[in-house]
Amino acid sequence: MTLVAVLIANPATPAITDAVLGEARAVLATAHQPRILHGEVAAEILFEGDAGAGDRLREALSGEPVDVAVVEAGAHRRKRLFLADMDSTMIEQECIDELADVVGLKEHVAAITERAMRGEIAFEPALRERVALLKGISAAVVDALIRDRLTLTPGGRTLVATLKAHGAHTCLVSGGFGLFTGPIADKIGFHEQHANRLVLRDGHLTGEVEEPIVGKAAKRETLIALRDKLGLSAADTLAVGDGANDLAMLGEAGLGVAFHAKPAVAAAAHARIDHGDLTALLYLQGYAASEFSE
Incomplete structure (x- = not known):
């Protein structure tokens, strides 16, 4: 071969x-x-x-x-559908941890996040537990967090722009929240985004998240639905993520990439990137830097 x-x-x-x-x-x-x-x-x-x-x-x-x-x-090396996790993948932070910092609970929530991303505890109940701690936070803080706290992972915009320029469909799919994924997807240039929805009342978080939760199964199902909608084969698909809730999506993709990922995820993925930035996903598909779009 x-x-x-x-x-x-x-x-x-x-x-x-x-x-x-x-x-x-x-x-x-x-x-x-x-x-x-x-x-x-x-x-x-x-x-x-x-x-x-x-x-x-x-x-x-x-x-x-x-x-x-x-x-x-x-022929299938250059992918035509790309799905990406957001937190600690397309951005360098975990949004829920930054929200928790508003009420002085970042360390506590971050510890739960880390365990969930490592696969030590189930994602869905861990998300409900963390969201409950955010009750009462004004949704208005999200814009400031995006502006002041969140940073795009190097290479992400180039990755998405290049794939789009070569005809690929791009989707940000996150176990985080639409309040963040909408603006972040726009900043990076994704065609679409899917994420959890926080329940709001009078502009404040109620401590609840709408069901069903976008977790491991939902990420995989999103990939399959988009693949079928576009009439693509599994070999035409690419996915990237860092946490345990990305494993099913990475496994379903023709090329699943663990990006600066938790050990169990890096061990299971088709490919792992521990040193490179997100343009690494372009090199994996055979793109030379001279072909990149900005």
């Missing part, structure tokens, strides 16, 4: 040197020359073999700040 080994570094710390590429070719036992996707930031190498070569290559390069992924070469 013809496969592609993709090597990716963070743009801030380029690390795909000639020595790294030479070692990679030796491990893969390939005569193919590397294709440079972006300077010392990303490159790919064709080889004949099995996906297990990715583990061997990752072990060989374990001392380098380099992500390694093995993907299939072929």
